[in-house]
Amino acid sequence: MPPALLAPRVYVDVHIIQTVPPANMNRDDQGNPKDAVYGGVRRSRVSSQAWKRATRMHFAESRPVEDHATRTRAVAAALAERLGPVPGVPDEESAVRLATALLAPLGIKAGKKEGDTAYLFFYGQSQLDRLVALVADRAPELLALDDKALTEEAAGMGVQEVFRTGHPLDVALFGRMVADLATLRVDASTQVAHALSTHAVDLEFDYFTAVDDETERRNETGAGMIGNIGFNSATLYRYATVGLHQLLRNLSPGRTGGAAWPAAVAGVRDFVTSFARSVPAGYGNSFAHRTLPSLVAVVVRTDQPVNLVSAFEAPVTPGEQQGIAAASVMRLADEHARVAELWGDPAPYTSAVHAFGQDSRVADAVEAAFGAGRNFGALLDGLEAHLDGAYRTEPV
Incomplete structure (x- = not known):
């Protein structure tokens, strides 16, 4: 059982206002920036999937490799690669055979390509390491079995338990959907909204030509290539929420001695950091659209x-x-204050960092709604201290 919280549910909402220049960071099936109609007008839109992936990629920059997660159809190939150096595994074919047998108890449907699963499977690098450890001392013995006996032996080695415990932060935050095996599902502790522009936008096009450097020398005319790229510029409202109670539940299996609580609180901090600082990379070289909120x-x-x-x-x-x-x-800021007054449930903790002068009307509005402005590091420290002090039931 996960450790209890002093409140049955604890949510950390993250609200971001961010302006981006002309960009096409998340395109639709026509190659144009995604959009949506809201409030009767066309808005710029960046899908939640795009920003969740950007957030996950930002995690990878600051976390050790053993804490990384991977989402792929080629989990068998990844496991076979880990098994290759194990003593007693003589060649690649043997590694693939052993990996296939180890993954068989999961019951995941096979994909069209040999060795692939039918859908993306989300797992932690440390979970593959634990699978390798299961067979590290028995590889010659296992490989001596015929295929049927090897599969039967693997079925009793606790492979499902490996993938039910010790989840990396990515899986604990974003969840894992496995249609074939409900016991491997992980309910997401994070919800991310599609980013929407706060204002109406128009789709524009950049008509470009690429010059062939040899044209002039050959006394020729014309462009080497022509085309156009759709773009827009927007001030986006971005929103996400983390259920601390669900994150704690997801991180608890496989962690003992109260280790799940600090991992969960640190996970919230890491998510807020990466969500705020990440930007989807679509057409990044053409538009250089990375900004900060x-x-x-x-x-x-x-x-x-x-x-x-x-x-x-x-x-x-x-x-x-x-x-x-x-x-x-x-x-x-006005909407936050209005919601609290209308529903009579002011939030127990708020904090904000903003880019406006301390003497401006904007700063006054932000501080009235969310408290005194601070820098981003102080915001994270304050959030972490509040969660640890207000909701932890275990002794420090």
Whole structure:
């Protein structure tokens, strides 16, 4: 059983206002930036899947390799590669045979390509290491068995238990769906909304030509290539929420001595960091669109997650003395305060970091809604201290 919280449910909502220049970071089937109609007008949209992947990739930059997770159809090939150096595994064919037998108890449907699963499987690198450890001292003995006997032997080695415990943070946050075997499913502790522009947008096109460097020398004319790329620029409202209670539940199996709690709190911190600092990379070389948010606000709730996109149901328009980003931040701050007053359930903890001068109207609105502004590191420290102090039931 996972350790209990002082509240049955604890959600950490993350609200971000971020402006991006002309970009096409997440394109549709026509190659154009994704969009959506909201509040009766066309908005720029970045899918939740795109930003979740960008967040996961940001994790990889700061976490040790053994804590990484992989999502692939080729899990058998990855396991066979790990088994190759094991003493008693003479060749690649033997490694593949042993890997196939080890994964057979999972009951995952085979894909069209030999050795692949029918769908992507999400696992941790440490989980593959534990599978290798199961056979490290028995490889010659196991490989001497015929295929049927080898599969039967693998069925009793606790392979399913390996994938039910010791989840890396990525799997504990984003979950794992396995249609064939419900016992391997992991309920996601994180929900990520599609990012929407706070204002109306128009699709634009960049018509480009690529010059052939040899054309002039050959006394020829014309471009080496021509084409166009769709783009837009937008101030985006981004939202995600982490259920600390579910994250703790996902991290508990395989961790003893109270280790799940610090892992869960650190996991929330890592998620907020990577969600805020990541950007999908589509057409990155053409647009160089990486920016940092104008506002990051965290809100801890014990009732339910609350997406504040309703602040932008009426599209934001630029004012004479402030741009779209400033107006969007003020809208968000007002909506947060309005929701708390209307429903009578103010959040037990709020904090924000913003890019506006401390003496501005925007700063006043943010601080009235979310508390005194601070830098990003202080925001993370304060969030971590609040979660650890307010909801932990185990002794430190």
